[in-house]
Amino acid sequence: MALQNPNPCYQPYPKPEEENIRRKPAHFVNHLKDLPENYFSKEEIDYLVQRFSVKDKDLVSINRLGKHIFIAKPSKGKSSAKELEKWRKKGESILGILNDFKIKRLAIWDLSKHPELILAFAEGMMLGNYQFLKYRKDAQEKESTLESIVIHSKGMQKGKH
Numbered sequence: 001m002a003l004q005n006p007n008p009c010y011q012p013y014p015k016p017e018e019e020n021i022r023r024k025p026a027h028f029v030n031h032l033k034d035l036p037e038n039y040f041s042k043e044e045i046d047y048l049v050q051r052f053s054v055k056d057k058d059l060v061s062i063n064r065l066g067k068h069i070f071i072a073k074p075s076k077g078k079s080s081a082k083e084l085e086k087w088r089k090k091g092e093s094i095l096g097i098l099n100d101f102k103i104k105r106l107a108i109w110d111l112s113k114h115p116e117l118i119l120a121f122a123e124g125m126m127l128g129n130y131q132f133l134k135y136r137k138d139a140q141e142k143e144s145t146l147e148s149i150v151i152h153s154k155g156m157q158k159g160k161h
Contacts, residue, residue: 026070026094026121028112035071035111059090061097068097074117084120091124095146098125102145110153118156122149 029035032048040048044062051060052073062069074087098106106125110118129144 026072026106026108028072028074028108028110028114028118028121030073030076030112032073059094061094068101068103070094072112072117072121074112074114079114079116079120084116087117087120088124088127091121091126092128093124095125095128095144098146099144104145104147105150106146106148107150107152110151110155113153113155115153115155118151118153122151125149 027035032045032052035045040062047062048060048071051057058074059070059072062071072087072090075083097103108118108122125146126149129146
């Protein structure tokens, strides 16, 4: 009999070779050292360090030949209403990339222990993904591709968020 996970919202971080390739990952981290070991090349880590060193840069996208990986590094401190709204806007802002590359599924990995920011980010994507296309002739061309968002977080508990 297998042990059941006491927190159904959390799933262990997959090893790169075990990763579900149907989902494109987004990682929330406090520090780049929190990223999974051997998941990123030295060049990608150098790129992330350079991009995050830019003032107010807290969301970076890496394109691995069509496989997009998003890395978010929220600022330290309490999540104010202003900070939550900022992350909702950032969630909405990546929809263009997701739609351009016909990405249907996104997995968000919370390595930062900021579940409220993760939810705001996902909420921004969901709200931005809403479309009213019933009367458009070009509805199929304009339709968003994002179908599901899966959140993996130790900081979330079922029914609390």
